[in-house]
Amino acid sequence: MRLRLLLTGNELMAGDIIDSNSAMIAATIVPLGWQIEQKVTVGDQLTLLCEQIDSLCESADVLLINGGLGPTVDDLTAQALAQVTGVDICEHPQALQHLQHWCKRLGFSLSAANRKQAMLPRHCDIIDNTRGSAVGIRLVHKGCMVLATPGVPSELKYMLDDCIIPLLQSQFESDKIRIHRLGSFGLGESSIQQRITEQLPDWPADIDLGFRASMPVLEVKLSASNAISDDTLNYWHQRVAALLEDHLLGDIPISLPESLIQALRQNGKTLCTAESCTGGLIASQITSVAGASDVFPGGVVSYSNTLKQQLLGVSASSLELHGAVSQEVVLEMARGALAKTGADTVLAVTGIAGPTGGTNEKPVGTVWISWGDTQQLQSMQFTLAFERHNFQMWAAAIAMDLLRRQLLKLSPIASLAQRFKA
Amino acid sequence: MRLRLLLTGNELMAGDIIDSNSAMIAATIVPLGWQIEQKVTVGDQLTLLCEQIDSLCESADVLLINGGLGPTVDDLTAQALAQVTGVDICEHPQALQHLQHWCKRLGFSLSAANRKQAMLPRHCDIIDNTRGSAVGIRLVHKGCMVLATPGVPSELKYMLDDCIIPLLQSQFESDKIRIHRLGSFGLGESSIQQRITEQLPDWPADIDLGFRASMPVLEVKLSASNAISDDTLNYWHQRVAALLEDHLLGDIPISLPESLIQALRQNGKTLCTAESCTGGLIASQITSVAGASDVFPGGVVSYSNTLKQQLLGVSASSLELHGAVSQEVVLEMARGALAKTGADTVLAVTGIAGPTGGTNEKPVGTVWISWGDTQQLQSMQFTLAFERHNFQMWAAAIAMDLLRRQLLKLSPIASLAQRFKA
Numbered sequence: 001m002r003l004r005l006l007l008t009g010n011e012l013m014a015g016d017i018i019d020s021n022s023a024m025i026a027a028t029i030v031p032l033g034w035q036i037e038q039k040v041t042v043g044d045q046l047t048l049l050c051e052q053i054d055s056l057c058e059s060a061d062v063l064l065i066n067g068g069l070g071p072t073v074d075d076l077t078a079q080a081l082a083q084v085t086g087v088d089i090c091e092h093p094q095a096l097q098h099l100q101h102w103c104k105r106l107g108f109s110l111s112a113a114n115r116k117q118a119m120l121p122r123h124c125d126i127i128d129n130t131r132g133s134a135v136g137i138r139l140v141h142k143g144c145m146v147l148a149t150p151g152v153p154s155e156l157k158y159m160l161d162d163c164i165i166p167l168l169q170s171q172f173e174s175d176k177i178r179i180h181r182l183g184s185f186g187l188g189e190s191s192i193q194q195r196i197t198e199q200l201p202d203w204p205a206d207i208d209l210g211f212r213a214s215m216p217v218l219e220v221k222l223s224a225s226n227a228i229s230d231d232t233l234n235y236w237h238q239r240v241a242a243l244l245e246d247h248l249l250g251d252i253p254i255s256l257p258e259s260l261i262q263a264l265r266q267n268g269k270t271l272c273t274a275e276s277c278t279g280g281l282i283a284s285q286i287t288s289v290a291g292a293s294d295v296f297p298g299g300v301v302s303y304s305n306t307l308k309q310q311l312l313g314v315s316a317s318s319l320e321l322h323g324a325v326s327q328e329v330v331l332e333m334a335r336g337a338l339a340k341t342g343a344d345t346v347l348a349v350t351g352i353a354g355p356t357g358g359t360n361e362k363p364v365g366t367v368w369i370s371w372g373d374t375q376q377l378q379s380m381q382f383t384l385a386f387e388r389h390n391f392q393m394w395a396a397a398i399a400m401d402l403l404r405r406q407l408l409k410l411s412p413i414a415s416l417a418q419r420f421k422a
Numbered sequence: 423m424r425l426r427l428l429l430t431g432n433e434l435m436a437g438d439i440i441d442s443n444s445a446m447i448a449a450t451i452v453p454l455g456w457q458i459e460q461k462v463t464v465g466d467q468l469t470l471l472c473e474q475i476d477s478l479c480e481s482a483d484v485l486l487i488n489g490g491l492g493p494t495v496d497d498l499t500a501q502a503l504a505q506v507t508g509v510d511i512c513e514h515p516q517a518l519q520h521l522q523h524w525c526k527r528l529g530f531s532l533s534a535a536n537r538k539q540a541m542l543p544r545h546c547d548i549i550d551n552t553r554g555s556a557v558g559i560r561l562v563h564k565g566c567m568v569l570a571t572p573g574v575p576s577e578l579k580y581m582l583d584d585c586i587i588p589l590l591q592s593q594f595e596s597d598k599i600r601i602h603r604l605g606s607f608g609l610g611e612s613s614i615q616q617r618i619t620e621q622l623p624d625w626p627a628d629i630d631l632g633f634r635a636s637m638p639v640l641e642v643k644l645s646a647s648n649a650i651s652d653d654t655l656n657y658w659h660q661r662v663a664a665l666l667e668d669h670l671l672g673d674i675p676i677s678l679p680e681s682l683i684q685a686l687r688q689n690g691k692t693l694c695t696a697e698s699c700t701g702g703l704i705a706s707q708i709t710s711v712a713g714a715s716d717v718f719p720g721g722v723v724s725y726s727n728t729l730k731q732q733l734l735g736v737s738a739s740s741l742e743l744h745g746a747v748s749q750e751v752v753l754e755m756a757r758g759a760l761a762k763t764g765a766d767t768v769l770a771v772t773g774i775a776g777p778t779g780g781t782n783e784k785p786v787g788t789v790w791i792s793w794g795d796t797q798q799l800q801s802m803q804f805t806l807a808f809e810r811h812n813f814q815m816w817a818a819a820i821a822m823d824l825l826r827r828q829l830l831k832l833s834p835i836a837s838l839a840q841r842f843k844a
Contacts, residue, residue: 013458015448016634016643018440022463026437036435038470039463041444048460071612072633107841113612113619210438221438273702273723279709280695280702283723287701290777290810297726298733301695301705304719307763311720311733341729355712388712 001172002060003029005039006052008067008077009151013043021066021156028160033175033225034168044068049080057144062168067151069134071113077148078137082121085141092120095135102133127163131155136163145171178230180222180237181252183259184244185401186414189218195243200236204228207236215390216397219252220244246410257285257292260400263407264295264345269373271403272343273299274312274333276324277351277367281396297343302333312336323362325350327379330368334377345373345407347399353388366422367395371403378406380413381422394420423594424482425451427461428474430489430499431573435465443488443578450582455597455647456590466490471502479566483594486586489573491556493535499570500559504543507563514542517557524555549585553577558585567593600652602644602659603674605681606666607823608836611640617665622658626650629658638819641674642666668832679707679714682822685829686717686767691795693825694765695721696734696755698746699773699789703818719765724755734758745784747772749801752790756799767795767829769821775810788844789817793825800828802835803844816842 005025011017019041026036040056042048049068056063068077082089095118103110117134120126127136127147132155137148147164149156168174184192189211196203203209206228210221220240224233241248249259264271273283280301286292300311305324308314313336318328334348351367358364365385372378380402384394398417405412413421427447433439441463448458462478464470471490478485490499504511517540525532539556542548549558549569554577559570569586571578590596606614611633618625625631630645642662646655663670671681686693695705702723708714722733727746730736735758740750756770773789780786787807794800802824806816820839827834835843 010630010632011634012445013448013461014452014632014645015445015450016632016641018442018445020440023434023437023440026435028437030436035465037464038474039435041461041463042459043457052460072615074632111612111616113616210433210436212438275702275705277709278706279714280697280705280721280723281709283702283725284700284706287699287703287723287725287775288811288814290775292701293725298723298729299702300722300733301702301709301720303705303709303715307720310764311722311762340733342732353709353712389710392710 001034001062001168003034003036003062003064004056004060005036006056006063006065007039007041008044008049008065009041010043010074012041012067021151021153024153024157025064025066025160028157028165031177031179031223032165032169033177034172044074044076046076046080046083049076050084053080053084053141053146057142057146060144061172063141063144063146064164065146065148066156069117069136069148069150071111071116071133075116078120081124081137081139081141081146081148085121085139087122089119090122091118092124092126092135094126095120098126098129098135099133127159129155129159131158175226178224178228178233180233182220182237182241182244183217183249183252183254184220184247185217185249185256185397186416187218187244187247188416189213191415192218192220192244196240199243200239204232204236207233216393217249217254217256246405246408247414255285255289256397256400256404258289260404260407261286261289261292261295263404267407269344269407270295270297271345271347272297272337272341274337274346274348275299275301276303276308276333276349277353278349278392278396278399279303281392282347282349282399285396285400297341299341300337308333312340325352325362325366325368327368327381330370330379331377334370334372334379335374338374345371345403346377347371347403349395349399351384351391351395353391355388365391367391369395369399369402371399372406376406378402382417382420383422384420423456423484423590425456425458425484425486426478426482427458428478428485428487429461429463430466430471430487431463432465432496434463434489443573443575446575446579447486447488447582450587453599453601454587454591455599456594466496466498468498468502468505471498472506475502475506475563475568479564479568482566484590485563485566485568487568487570488578491539491558491570491572493533493538493555497538500542503546503559503561503563503568503570507543507561509544511541512544513537513540514546514548514557516548517542520548520551520557521555549581551577551581553580597648600646600650600655602646602655604642604644604659604662604666605639605671605674605676606642606669607639607671607678607819608838609640609666609669610838611635613837614640614642614666618662621665622661626654626658629655638815639671639676639678668827668830669836677707677711678819678822678826680711682826682829683708683711683714683717685826689829691766691829692717692719693767693769694719694759694763696759696768696770697721697723698725698730698755698771699775700771700814700818700821701725703814704769704771704821707818707822719763721763722759730755734762747774747784747788747790749790749803752792752801753799756792756794756801757796760796767793767825768799769793769825771817771821773806773813773817775813777810787813789813791817791821791824793821794828798828800824804839804842805844806842
C-alpha cells in the first residue's frame with residue numbers, strides 16, 4: 001500500500017504549534033507493516049490544498065488528510081475535496097444528524113458555525129467521530145482512497161483506531177511489525193547505545209533498534225518484522241532489559257509514578273509527600289495514575305516557611321540556622337509528613353527552582369530530597385542547573401526513583417542522578 | 423520570496439520523534455514577513471529525496487532542507503544534492519578544516535565516519551556551524567537557492583540566526599509582521615468565531631485572524647503586515663479584547679495560573695489549596711510560575727478521607743452523611759485550609775476522576791469546587807465527563823477561573839464552565 005499524508009493548518013506553517021498528529025498517525029500505522037511515503041504540510045489556502053490533494057493522489061493508494069474540518073472560515077478541507085473531485089458542497093444528512101446528536105448530548109443549541117461542519121462534498125461517505133463535532137470524510141480521487149480526519153488529537157486517535165485502521169486492514173495486506181518498548185530512567189541515549197554496541201555485538205540486523213526520549217523516561221524500542229520469531233524477539237528483549245539493569249522501569253506504557261506505585265503495592269506500603277520547590281508536582285503525577293488512592297493518602301505543599309512549620313512541624317530554629325533548603329529541614333519535613341499523615345513512606349523535597357532566590361552558597365538548582373520510612377529515612381543533595389520547568393521535572397523524577405530503588409532493594413541511585421549529586 | 427521546506431529522516435516518518443525543527447524554523451522566519459509555502463517530509467531514501475528536491479526547487483526562491491547531514495550511512499542530503507545538480511561528491515577543503523578544528527577542540531581524533539561529513543557536492547558553498555560537526559550546504563538549483571541544515575536543534579537554531587537569516591535579508595525584501603496574541607478561557611473556538619462574524623462584520627482583510635488551542639487556554643492571534651498601521655492593529659486588538667469580555671486572560675504568553683496570580687497580587691491576597699481529585703495539580707500549576715511564592719504559601723493534597731479529617735479538619739459525620747464528594751465536604755475542606763494555612767483565599771476541589779469510583783447518584787466526572795475567602799466562600803457542582811487526565815485539567819482550570827472572576831469582580835462564571843454545571 002502506498003500511503004501519503006497531507007496536513008493542513010496555518011498554525012502548522014507559522015510555527016505556532018508543533019505537529020504531534022503526524023507522529024501519532026505514524027506510530028499507529030507503521031506497526032501494522034505499512035510505511036508513510038511522504039508527508040506534506042500546507043497552510044489554509046484553498047488553491048494550495050487543491051493542488052496538493054490532486055498531486056498526492058497521483059499513484060498513491062491512500063491519502064490521509066489531517067486538519068481543516070473545524071467550524072471556522074479557515075477550515076477548507078471539505079471545500080478543497082469538493083473542488084478537486086468536481087462536485088459541489090451540500091449538507092450531508094448523516095453529518096447533520098451527528099451534529100444534532102452531539103449538540104443535544106452537550107446541551108448546546110446547534111449554531112450556524114457548527115452547522116457548517118455538515119457541509120461536505122456531494123456523495124462522499126462520512127467517518128464516524130464519537131469524540132467531537134467534526135465527522136471525517138471518505139471519497140475516491142484518481143483511484144486513491146482519500147480519508148480526511150479532524151485535527152483534534154483525541155478525535156483523530158479514536159477515528160484511527162476504531163474506523164480507519166479496520167478499513168485499511170480490510171482493503172490492504174498488512175504485515176504486523178512487532179514492537180517491544182522498554183521504559184528506563186537514569187541512563188542517557190548514548191550510554192545505552194554504547195552498552196548495546198559493547199555488550200551485544202551480535203545484534204541481529206532484522207530487529208530495528210530505536211530510542212525515544214519522553215522526558216524523564218527514555219524508551220528503547222525493538223521492531224521486528226515477520227522474519228523474526230517471537231522467541232528470538234523475546235530473547236533480545238531480555239538481553240536489552242538485562243543491560244539496562246535497575247534503570248529499567250518496565251514495558252511501555254510505564255511512567256515513573258506508575259513504577260513507584262507498583263513498587264509501593266508490592267511492598268504493601270503507602271506514601272505521603274511534603275513538597276516545597278516541586279509545589280505539588282509529585283502528588284499531581286502520582287494522582288494522575290488511576291487507582292493511586294490505594295497507596296497515596298495525600299500530602300502537603302509547604303511552599304512558604306510558615307507552612308513548613310504550621311503543616312509539617314518544621315522547627316523555627318532549623319529554618320533560621322540552616323535555611324529552608326537544607327538537610328535538617330528536608331528531614332524535618334519528611335518526619336512531619338509521616339507523623340501528620342500516618343503513611344508508611346515519604347518523599348520530601350526542598351530547593352531553589354529559580355530564576356531568582358539563589359545565593360553563592362546555595363545557587364539556583366540546589367535541592368535536598370529525603371525519602372524512605374521512619375526506619376530508614378535517607379536524604380541527599382543535588383544540583384539541577386536547569387530552567388525552572390526542567391528543574392521541577394527532574395527533582396520530582398529523581399525523588400520518585402530514589403524511593404522506588406529503596407523499596408525494590410536496588411542499587412541506591414540511577415547513573416544519571418549520580419552525576420547531579422552535589 | 424517563495425520559501426519551501428524539506429525535512430528528511432526515517433525517525434520523522436516512523437513517529438519515533440515529533441518534528442519540532444520545522445516549528446522553530448517557522449517561528450524564526452514568519453515574524454520577518456516571509457511565509458513558508460509548503461513543507462514536505464520524507465524518509466532517508468535517495469530517490470525520494472532527489473525527486474522532492476527537484477520538484478520543490480521548481481518556481482521557488484529558496485528551499486531550506488533540514489536533516490541528513492550526519493556521519494551515518496542514512497544521511498543522504500549531500501549525495502542527493504550532488505545527484506540532482508549533476509555534479510560529483512568530493513572532499514570540501516573548508517569542510518574538512520572545520521571537522522579537523524572541531525575534533526581537536528573536543529579532543530577526538532577525526533574518524534572515517536566523521537570525515538564523510540566533508541564529502542559535499544563539488545563547487546557548493548558551506549554554511550558555518552560553530553555548534554557541531556556538520557557544516558551546512560548552499561548551492562543553486564533551477565534558480566532556487568538551496569540551503570541544507572543539520573537536524574540537531576541547537577545547531578540549526580544557531581545557523582538560522584547567525585547565517586541564514588542575514589543571508590536571506592541581504593537578498594530578499596522582508597516585511598516585519600506584527601503579531602498580537604490574546605489568551606482566553608471559557609469560550610470555544612466556534613463561539614469566538616461567531617462573535618467576530620456577528621459583532622465585527624467589517625473585519626479588515628489585511629489582518630489575519632487565527633486560533634490556537636493550548637488547552638485549557640484558547641489563543642486568538644492577529645497578524646498584520648506593514649500595510650496596517652500600529653493604531654489600526656491596536657484598534658482591532660481592542661475590539662477582539664472587548665468581544666472576549668471577561669473570558670480574556672490577557673496578552674500571550676499568559677496561562678490561567680498566571681492570570682490568577684496577577685489577580686491575587688492586584689488584590690494583595692494570598693491563596694491556599696485543598697485538593698482531593700485534582701491531587702496537587704492546582705498547586706503544581708501555580709508553582710510552575712516563577713515568583714508564585716508572593717501569593718501562594720501552599721496547600722494540602724487530601725486524597726484520602728482520613729487526610730481530609732487529619733489535615734483539614736473535615737468532620738467524620740459530613741463524610742459519612744454526605745460522602746467525600748459533596749457540598750458539605752468541599753466547604754469544610756475550604757474552611758479547614760483557610761484556618762490551617764492562614765491564607766486569604768482558597769480553592770478546594772473534591773470529585774470522582776474515574777475511571778472507577780462512580781455511582782448512579784454520583785457518576786464519574788462529578789466534582790464540587792469551593793472558592794473564595796472567609797467572607798464570601800462559594801461552592802458549585804460540575805459534571806466533567808472526560809477521561810481522567812482531562813477531568814483533572816478542566817477541574818483545575820475551572821476552579822482557578824472561578825476565583826479569578828471573584829477577585830476581579832467579573833461575571834461569576836465562564837460561558838463554557840456554565841455548560842458543565844450540574
